[in-house]
Amino acid sequence: xxxxxxxxxxxxxxxxxxxxxxxxxxxxxxxxxxxxxxxxxxxxxxxxxxxxxxxxxxxxxxxxxxxxxxxxxxxxxxxxxxxxxxxxxxxxxxxxxxxxxxxxxxxxxxxxxxxxxxxxxxxxxxxxxxxxxxxxxxxxxxxxxxxxxxxxxxxxxxxxxxxxxxxxxxxxxxxxxxxxxxxxxxxxxxxxxxxxxxxxxxxxxxxxxxxxxxxxxxxxxxxxxxxxxxxxxxxxxxxxxxxxxxxxxxxxxxxxxxxxxxxxxxxxxxxxxxxxxxxxxxxxxxxxxxxxxxxxxxxxxxxxxxxxxxxxxxxxxxxxxxxxxxxxxxxxxxxxxxxxxxxxxxxxxxxxxxxxxxxxxxxxxxxxxxxxxxxxxxxxxxxxxxxxxxxxxxxxxxxxxxxxxxxxxxxxxxxxxxxxxxxxxxxxxxxxxxxxxxxxxxxxxxxxxxxxxxxxxxxxxxxxxxxxxxxxxxxxxxxxxxxxxxxxxxxxxxxxxxxxxxxxxxxxxxxxxxxxxxxxxxxxxxxxxxxxxxxxxxxxxxxxxxxxxxxxxxxxxxxxxxxxxxxxxxxxxxxxxxxxxxxxxxxxxxxxxxxx
Numbered sequence: 189x190x191x192x193x194x195x196x197x198x199x200x201x202x203x204x205x206x207x208x209x210x211x212x213x214x215x216x217x218x219x220x221x222x223x224x225x226x227x228x229x230x231x232x233x234x235x236x237x238x239x240x241x242x243x244x245x246x247x248x249x250x251x252x253x254x255x256x257x258x259x260x261x262x263x264x265x266x267x268x269x270x271x272x273x274x275x276x277x278x279x280x281x282x283x284x285x286x287x288x289x290x291x292x293x294x295x296x297x298x299x300x301x302x303x304x305x306x307x308x309x310x311x312x313x314x315x316x317x318x319x320x321x322x323x324x325x326x327x328x329x330x331x332x333x334x335x336x337x338x339x340x341x342x343x344x345x346x347x348x349x350x351x352x353x354x355x356x357x358x359x360x361x362x363x364x365x366x367x368x369x370x371x372x373x374x375x376x377x378x379x380x381x382x383x384x385x386x387x388x389x390x391x392x393x394x395x396x397x398x399x400x401x402x403x404x405x406x407x408x409x410x411x412x413x414x415x416x417x418x419x420x421x422x423x424x425x426x427x428x429x430x431x432x433x434x435x436x437x438x439x440x441x442x443x444x445x446x447x448x449x450x451x452x453x454x455x456x457x458x459x460x461x462x463x464x465x466x467x468x469x470x471x472x473x474x475x476x477x478x479x480x481x482x483x484x485x486x487x488x489x490x491x492x493x494x495x496x497x498x499x500x501x502x503x504x505x506x507x508x509x510x511x512x513x514x515x516x517x518x519x520x521x522x523x524x525x526x527x528x529x530x531x532x533x534x535x536x537x538x539x540x541x542x543x544x545x546x547x548x549x550x551x552x553x554x555x556x557x558x559x560x561x562x563x564x565x566x567x568x569x570x571x572x573x574x575x576x577x578x579x580x581x582x583x584x585x586x587x588x589x590x591x592x593x594x595x596x597x598x599x600x601x602x603x604x605x606x607x608x609x610x611x612x613x614x615x616x617x618x619x620x621x622x623x624x625x626x627x628x629x630x631x632x633x634x635x636x637x638x639x640x641x642x643x644x645x646x647x648x649x650x651x652x653x654x655x656x657x658x659x660x661x662x663x664x665x666x667x668x669x670x671x672x673x674x675x676x677x678x679x680x681x682x683x684x685x686x687x688x689x690x691x692x693x694x695x696x697x698x699x700x701x702x703x704x705x706x707x708x709x710x711x712x713x714x715x716x717x718x719x720x721x722x723x724x725x726x727x728x729x730x731x732x733x734x735x736x737x738x739x740x741x742x743x744x745x746x747x748x749x750x751x752x753x754x755x756x757x758x759x760x761x762x763x764x765x766x767x768x769x770x771x772x773x774x775x776x777x778x779x780x781x782x783x784x
Contacts (some may be wrong), residue, residue, distance in 0.1 A: 200503035204329075205508055207475040210291055212329065214288045221279035222335050228272030229343040229488075233350060235265050236480035236616050240354075244473030247562045266506075288327040291537035295509065301517035305550050314389070318512060321391055322505035329502030340488035340495070344704040347485040352476045357471060358457045362482055365449030369492075376442040377496055383434050384497075385504045397421050435497070437559045442493040448491050454482045475662065518613055525675050538588070538604045540567040540701055542756075545599035547582075547589060558597060559585055561754040569604075572732040574742045574762075576775055577751035583735045584625070586751065588704045590733065604699060618643070621699035625706040625735070627690030629681070634663045634689065635670040641693035647649025654696035659715055660688040684711045690752050691719070695726055700731040708741055720744055739776050748772070 224237050246254025271768055352359035363444050392697045401417050407416050464470035542565040548558035559582045567573040577583045588594050599608050629637050642650050668671035708716045736742045742762050750758040750772050758769045767774040
């Protein structure tokens with residue numbers, strides 16, 4: 189999948205504006221919070237004016253009562269500032285948690301709707317980092333930098349006006365560093381954008397390695413590869429560390445400029461102001477007020493680098509989020525064509541039919557031959573067809589075309605005479621059930637995993653029937669029976685147990701069409717025989733396509749289709765093909781094992 193992308197030509201504000209649809213429902217509270225924060229910050233700028241009044245008034249007049257009154261004013265201003273900032277945080281906390289939750293839910297829904305080809309390209313760790321780290325960065329940006337970029341900007345502007353009103357000469361001295369600071373910020377923003385994107389992509393790569401190591405822990409331990417896995421992780425971690433250090437160096441460089449130049453300007457203003465006070469050209473209160481205002485602006489100025497860094501990280505996180513959201517999802521609507529439920533007048537069209545089907549993977553090299561070419565096959569209603577072929581012949585891919593996990597490149601597939609593209613995916617997948625050679629179970633109970641293949645409302649009777657067909661009665665012996673959670677990927681179960689539960693999931697909904705990709709490969713001989721016997725009763729009422737590697741599985745089917753050279757080379761009964769087709773006889777001889 190694509191990792192680091194060029195970011196030097198992108199605009200952070202333009203990227204962040206894409207968050208507006210999520211922010212719009214809570215805009216009133218965010219605007220109110222920003223106004224409250226501006227008022228709180230400006231309240232702090234009143235403190236220097238009170239200090240000026242105290243120095244030039246009660247202090248100069250030796251009036252203790254006036255000093256105590258000024259101290260009360262300062263206390264009230266400090267309390268008001270603290271309360272207002274507390275109100276701001278209260279205003280943004282709840283709505284922004286909803287924004288983050290909404291974005292995460294939308295991302296998850298989009299991932300469910302994206303085609304299998306998308307998931308083939310993207311590493312799971314990259315998707316995980318977008319759903320966790322990136323969205324956390326966006327929430328933090330909306331809660332703090334978004335508001336304080338405005339608040340600090342207004343505070344600096346108001347503070348400069350106050351200082352210029354106090355004394356325009358000293359004000360110009362403090363304004364001196366403005367140009368070099370702005371130039372430094374522009375350079376910093378461009379460089380930090382690139383490094384920030386690289387770091388966030390590397391976090392995704394690191395998450396991928398961790399996830400693969402955890403899911404493949406049996407392989408890692410079985411082959412004693414923990415050192416090589418640790419070395420691979422360490423290399424990625426070091427690379428991420430170096431990138432983060434690069435970010436820290438960039439942040440340190442801008443802070444050194446933003447902190448040093450204003451401090452030098454304030455020092456110059458202090459010396460010049462003290463000279464003018466000594467000469468009688470400036471009151472001590474005015475100098476105190478001016479310097480207090482300048483010091484009050486230190487945090488707004490010093491935070492510019494920090495806020496810009498967080499804004500760039502948020503812009504990068506926004507880009508990464510919308511890279512997934514902008515992917516074209518599976519079209520849930522039906523294409524123009526006959527209604528899916530329309531009766532089929534031609535009996536010959538009923539059942540499952542492949543008509544001149546061609547397929548090549550979307551990311552296949554240009555000019556490469558298609559994996560499947562001119563596939564023609566008809567499975568009659570209630571018939572079971574075994575699909576046999578050599579390794580890499582495209583059997584699994586052909587079965588994945590029926591539920592539209594992949595789209596045919598050309599040709600068409602029909603169910604009872606209706607093109608599958610004329611159905612919604614929801615309707616198609618309600619009619620077609622699948623069981624894959626590599627069974628996938630979820631971190632849920634046995635019953636929940638099996639009933640995932642049934643319509644809503646299915647319960648214990650359907651579950652028991654499916655478990656009986658798949659010879660999965662072992663589920664009742666688990667600690668909590670069918671309520672036992674099987675753990676991530678179902679790794680607490682054996683391969684044969686997982687495969688039987690996947691088969692039970694396929695048959696629990698009594699589907700019209702059944703697609704089985706070598707569903708019995710992990711079973712022992714006796715269990716396989718029992719499952720086959722139960723499946724025969726199911727297959728009498730179901731149109732089935734079964735990928736088979738062993739003669740015992742082939743015997744489940746009424747007829748056999750041989751896939752060779754990207755097309756159906758022969759169709760017939762098992763005994764017929766054994767007599768008439770040398771390739772089929774070779775495949776069934778056991779001299780070649782096939783996994784796909």
